[in-house]
Amino acid sequence: MTAPPTERTPTLADVARRAGVSTATVSRCLNTPDRVIEETRNRVLQAVRDLGYSPNFGARALAAKRTNTIGAVIPTMENAIFARGLQAFQEELRLKGITLLVASSSYRAELEEEQIRTLVARGADGLFLIGAHRDPALYDFLNRRGIPTLVAWVHDPNAPVPTIGFDNHSAMLDLARRVIADGHRHIGVISAEQAGNDRARARVAAIRAAMDEAGLDPDALSLVETAYGIDEGAAAFEALMQRTPRPTVVMCGNDVLAVGAMGRAKEMGYDVPGDVSITGFDDIELAKVCSPGLTTVHVPHRQMGTRAARALISMVSEGTPGQGQRLDTRVVLRGSLGPPRA
Amino acid sequence: MTAPPTERTPTLADVARRAGVSTATVSRCLNTPDRVIEETRNRVLQAVRDLGYSPNFGARALAAKRTNTIGAVIPTMENAIFARGLQAFQEELRLKGITLLVASSSYRAELEEEQIRTLVARGADGLFLIGAHRDPALYDFLNRRGIPTLVAWVHDPNAPVPTIGFDNHSAMLDLARRVIADGHRHIGVISAEQAGNDRARARVAAIRAAMDEAGLDPDALSLVETAYGIDEGAAAFEALMQRTPRPTVVMCGNDVLAVGAMGRAKEMGYDVPGDVSITGFDDIELAKVCSPGLTTVHVPHRQMGTRAARALISMVSEGTPGQGQRLDTRVVLRGSLGPPRA
Incomplete structure (x- = not known):
């Protein structure tokens, strides 16, 4: 053309x-x-x-004086981690004739800030963000500009904007207690980088808390931080399995890392869960499809997206300050978790 | 706030x-x-x-006179079908300080049109769209407004805008020939709705062409059209397996449908590929992770995204008409395809 x-x-x-x-x-x-x-x-x-x-x-x-456009910044479009919640969010906006524009920050704070400023400059009526941790100056900017902002994927009553999500700490605590109840004492963890990621930090802290309450030494946790990705999960799993003592379970910060770990376990000749158990977080499609199925934490993504949309719409259209909501998660037991070999 | x-x-x-x-x-x-x-x-x-x-x-x-914003409309954010290509597209824009804003149309033409108009109204310097088939009036609108537009996921030299992608027909033809060479005569196909989806149409037509050249009756193709989704793939597979003659292979329009089919095959007690072979299209992560691995068509998603970004940037910054490019795909053989039982 x-x-x-x-x-x-x-x-x-x-x-x-x-x-x-x-x-x-x-x-x-x-x-x-x-x-x-x-x-x-x-x-x-x-x-x-x-x-x-x-x-x-x-x-x-x-x-x-509105554009009927809502902006969202999510950490990544890959691996469908945020896709289901965002889809439900968009469907709900759609009922009100509002168009959603999405940017993806690759988990980088400075890129997220630029994208937020672009969405504001392009006239977004409101913003939907993931996780509450960010530079207070950025919240100030949004406040001065009068842009209603809502955060999902965490519930944090102390955040400067309303949050609709789950308690990452208690969600992972449930799973960690279950893992320890199965008899695991040597726990490996593959996490996203904790700096700047409030969800990752809360999940790792929860595993340490579960160890502590079971009389295990939280400092004995064997931790690798890496980027969210299947290949990254595989490499981190291999590194963990070379440490002493070798973990009998590898708890992953999300399902994508866990699926990578599971693939590498097979390649290394380990039986899952006979030789090593593996767990995830999120309960995305991958968790059901892999073999054995992945024990994970089910997050109510669609419910979270729908509620976030309703709350943000009323913040934009009625000028209300908005109200946070806490949603419940649950542990989903599948074949990848079993007791350690005696 | x-x-x-x-x-x-x-x-x-x-x-x-x-x-x-x-x-x-x-x-x-x-x-x-x-x-x-x-x-x-x-x-x-x-x-x-x-x-x-x-x-x-x-x-x-x-x-x-530019906003340094590029708009994209993709059919869906779920299942990561478009995510890898879009990620590469964004990374390339990023090098030039350009922000990407994405809308997702749920494969609905009227929603895509609305999103395109919103992106134009919000000042996008250029647009990135998936597939070339759309109302000519919409291309006219973009042309009148002088918005450089580029299409990916298909290569079609006759499209009204430059297209950077692959030939969906020849990509699927390669796979269908391979399936027929393995001895399959009763072919089931799970496709996205063909109306309004040029990629889906080309893929189904290619399977019929391969049957025709092998002396099989193209009208004997057993076809189910459904939405792209794991559950939809499962239901369509079950429907196909109840037809007479029962297909010995089910070729799916993408990997997501194929993974759904594979899951349902297991639940129904079929051995894959012993009782029935299953193939996909795209080669997304799911294809490697499922068990057995999925035979599929590898699409060079990252390469497509990078090249599309470079072409669109030069259309926007230099005002050139832009040039289409055809990329190559290849068949990836994994465990889900085998010869039919005698």
Whole structure:
């Protein structure tokens, strides 16, 4: 497609002129189409198409001083970790005619900040972010600009914005207690980098807490930090299995790492869970598909996305401060966890 | 966070005043920071932060009449089908300081159109879309607005915009020939809905073409169309296996459907590939992780994303019409395909 000299952006008045109706009728067609007879509506919509008029930038936005756009920044689009929750979030926005624009920060704080500023500059009515930990100056910026912001994937009543999510600490604590109850004493952990990732920090701390309450030494935890990825999980698993004492269970910070660990275990000739148990976190599709199935923590992703959307919509449209919500997780037992060999 | 009355959007001049420098120095700090001494740069960046100034909306955009934002619309964020290519696309944009905003259309044409119009209204400098098939009026709109647009996931020299991708027909033809060479005569196919999905149509047509050239009746193909999803793949597989003649191989339109089919095959007590072979398309992580491994078509997702980014950047920055590119795919043989039982 060649790019000819750009035409003037068409206005509501241009649409009205072309359709032979008043601008008020065009507005009604776009905002309350049921109140316009079909023939007129069709003529107006044809004019909208002919002129390439963008209603979002026209009547609706001017009328409400809003763009009907919500921005989201998620840490990654890979591996579907955030996809299901985000999909539910978008479906709920959709019911209100709101478009979702998403940026992906590769778990990098400085990139997230840039993306947040871009979304604000591009007119986002509100923001949806993952995890509450970020530079207070950034929260200040959003506050000064009056951009309603909501955080998901954690529940933290002390965060500067409403959070809708689960308690990462108690979610992982449940799983760690179960692992220890199965008889495991030498626990390996593969975690995302804890610095700047409040979810990862809470999950590792929970495993140490479970060890402590069972009379095990929390400092004996054998920990590797790595990026979230299947290959990274595999490499970290191999490193852990060369340490002394060799762990009898490897608890992973998410399902993606765990699936990588499971693949490498097979390649190294280990039986799972006979030689070594492996656990995950999230309960994404991968956890059900791999063999044996992955014992993990089920996170109510869709519920989280839907509730976050409803809360953010009311923050944007009613100007309310918004209310955090805590959702429950549960341990899902599948074949990858068993007692250690005597 | 409460939403106080919104302050006036800070300008370049506000930043200059606060930092005690000229507006030209602020521009230099934002555009060519290497040409500004560190002390000055730090003072300016501090002022940018203090005021919550968004450089994207300020000097850079005004200077170049650009926003340094590229918009993408992908059919879905679930199941990581588009994630790897999009990640590579974003990484390449990143090198040029361009922010990517993504919308997800749930494979719905009317939603895609709305998202495209929103991205244009929000000032996207260029658009990245999946598949070439869409309402010509939409291409006209983009052309009139002078928005450089590039399509990936297909290569189609006749499309109205440059396409960077692979030939879906020849990619699936390679796999279908291999399946037939293994001795399969009763072929089941699970496809996405073909209407409005040029990739799905090309893949099904290729299987029929391979049957035809092998002297099989293309109309004997046993086809189920469904949404892309693991559960949908499972249900479609079950339906296919109840038909007469029962297929000895089920070729799936993508890996997600195939993994669903594989899971249901196990539940129904079928040995894969002893009782029935299963194939996929894409070669995403799932294909390697499932057991047996999935025979599929490897798509060079990262390469596609990187090249698409480079082409679109030059379309945007140099105003060139852009050039399509065809990438090669290859069949990856894993355990899920074998000869049918005699």
